[in-house]
Amino acid sequence: MLLPLAFQRALRAEDIGTFTISVQVVKVTFPDMESAEWLNLLIRQLWPSAEQYANELCRNTIGPALRSALEVYKLKSFRFEEVELGQTPPRFTGIKVYDDQALPEVVMDVDCEYFGDGKIKASISDMPIGIEDMQLSGRLRIVMKPLVKDLPLVGGVHVLFLGKPKLSYNLTGTANVLDLPVVKSILYRAVEEQVERLMVMPNKLPIQIVNSIDVADFMCPVPSGVVRLHIIEAENLAKKDIGILNMNKPDPYCIMRIGLQNFKTETFKNTSNPKWDACKEYLCSSDTRFGNKIHFEVFDHDRMTDDDFIFMTNLDFQEIWKNEIDTWLRPTESNSGSLHIKATWYDLSDSADSLQIQLEEMCALQLPTKKPLHSAVLVVWVDAAKNLVSRHRFRKKSEPDTFVRVIVDDVKKESTVRERTKDPVYREGFVFLIRNPWTQKLRLEVIDRRRTERRLGRVEVDLNSVLNEPKLEVRGKEFDLQDSGDEEERATLKLNIILRILKKAATETNERVAVE
Structure with a gap:
């Protein structure tokens, strides 16, 4: 390393006595988010191929959910006609990858913004509408899981926004209904709610990459x-x-x-x-x-x-x-x-031995707070139903539009509607907090939406029985639907039911800190 010229002259001087060197320390800080230009180049190349997936996502996932949401406001028959992504892809302004080799997944955050020229054509009550001039920005999390041993090494991807993204767009169309401010506000709010339910934390959009992974564990993983x-x-x-x-x-x-x-x-x-x-x-x-x-x-x-x-x-x-x-x-x-x-x-x-300890701790905490606490987590995967039959007043059989209502005490959650089929495939998961598995029950009802929400059958499961199962799991079991009303063919509902008990262990916490 070359010394400054004045310093070299001072060292050569014969009458040198003492001298002082002043060093200024400059603190260098690294940005939390790094540049993501390489990712923008990748997205730009993939963008033309993403249009087919966007159409399938809108028609199969977002469309049915929007249809159900709008029917509450007497706006019926919503459907997507065409989704054009345009030439302008989203842009990522920063990226951060979290380093934790102990987890079997890769967690990545990206700051994204989209000011696109895409257009969406849809219809509501048989009147055409359009969505264009879309703008969206927010922090997006991408979780690559599970990691697999064969190429492409990643079994799937979960995508979510960490907070509500900034979203704006314009509604167009020849329908006079869009000239009414009340109707416009309903449509705006319905779209925002579906974006939130689809991919704003804790909700995630799962994208399966390889077929060899377990669909239930990927689409609805057990909480950590x-x-x-x-x-x-x-x-x-x-x-x-x-x-x-x-x-x-x-x-x-x-x-x-x-x-x-x-x-x-x-x-x-x-x-x-x-x-x-x-x-x-x-x-x-x-x-x-x-x-x-x-x-x-x-x-x-x-x-x-x-x-x-x-x-x-x-x-x-x-x-x-x-x-x-x-x-x-x-x-x-x-x-x-x-x-x-x-x-x-x-x-x-996944051991029932932890339950008694957790119940005692929960009861001690409930005394001062007077709020119901929980000792366990219940994961219910609704896979598919078979031989569902709906009859109208002339006793004629028809293929129903059905959804499944999952109930634990006064908490109710519903699947997406599957239209005009007696063998619907739902493939949706639901997670509940449970106070006491010894005393609580899980109930499921298959509902025909077209027949004023007529119940086509029900399943009732004592959670106490799941505590006796290995690893507290019932997987791939077909339950007979009670009150299905059809003696010719047995109606069934295929489910996964998984219980997990809350457990606080100081040794496990210390191990986590040591690993980190």
Whole structure:
């Protein structure tokens, strides 16, 4: 290395005494997201070939869901006619790949924006409409899983937005119905809801690449864990508006946000130090802990005007995954107020031996919070039905339009409608939090949508029976549909039922930290 000229002269000088070298240290920081030009080149080459997949996705997945959503507003017979992606592909402005070789998957985040020239042609109530001038931007997560040993080395891809993307578009068409602002707002909201249900966290869009992987495990994987969050209290909250009756103290409540999932505490009156003691549990996939935060917002309730924002703060998922958290969170942009929370990550066990311990812990926590907590996770995969028969008033058989309603206590979830077939293939999964598998039941109802939602049959399963199964799993079993009303052919519903028990183990947490 060559020394500066002045420094060399000083070293050659005979009368050199002492000298001082001043070194300035410059801190170099690396951006969180790296350049993604290589990915933009790849997408540009693949874009012309993606149009067929986009058409199939709109017609087979988004179309039926939009049709059901719009029928609530008496807008019937929605369908996609044609999807043109145009010449302009989406652009990725940054990329980050998370390094964790312990996981059998690759997790990648990309900042994407799309200002495209694509056009979508559709119809509603037999009137043509169009969607064009689409703009979309947000942070997109791509999870490559499972990793397989044969080429292309990746069995499939899960795609999701970490938060609600910014989405705008124009509706066109000759239908006079689009001139009505109310109808336009219904269509806009229906499209936004379907985007959220399709691929905004925790929802994911699965894209299967190879046929050799298990479809049920890929489309509806068992969660990696459950985070139990306890909003205990806040202190030193500032009053945002001073009224005659409220004096100088707020009426605070807290909202907790994780992706699309929100939870609101009760509102306490006239206090700067509320003690909420509120618990909420969230299902987490294996990639949740990467780059995700839990957001807390505290508001001052006002009966006359909009509620006033007091402060916000957040907690990194990675911190919860490492250790059990019991801390006071300071506001991100305010000097007053703080929030006391506890957070615990629970792994999921396939052994029934963990249940009693979890039930005891759950009961102890429920006493102060007065909120129902859970001891287990239930995954239900609805594969297919056979020999479904619908009869109208003249007793004539017809092929029904059916969906499956999955029920645990008062929680109901529904599959997409499969039209005009007696042997529908649903291939959809549903996940529930369970309080006590010893006492709760799983119910499924097959509904004919065309016959004023007439039930074509039902299945009822005691979850206690699943606890006796190896690894707490029932896979590929065809259950007879009760009350199917057809004695000639047996109607069945093919299901996977998987139970997992919440388990907190300090040794497992320490092992995770050691690996990292």
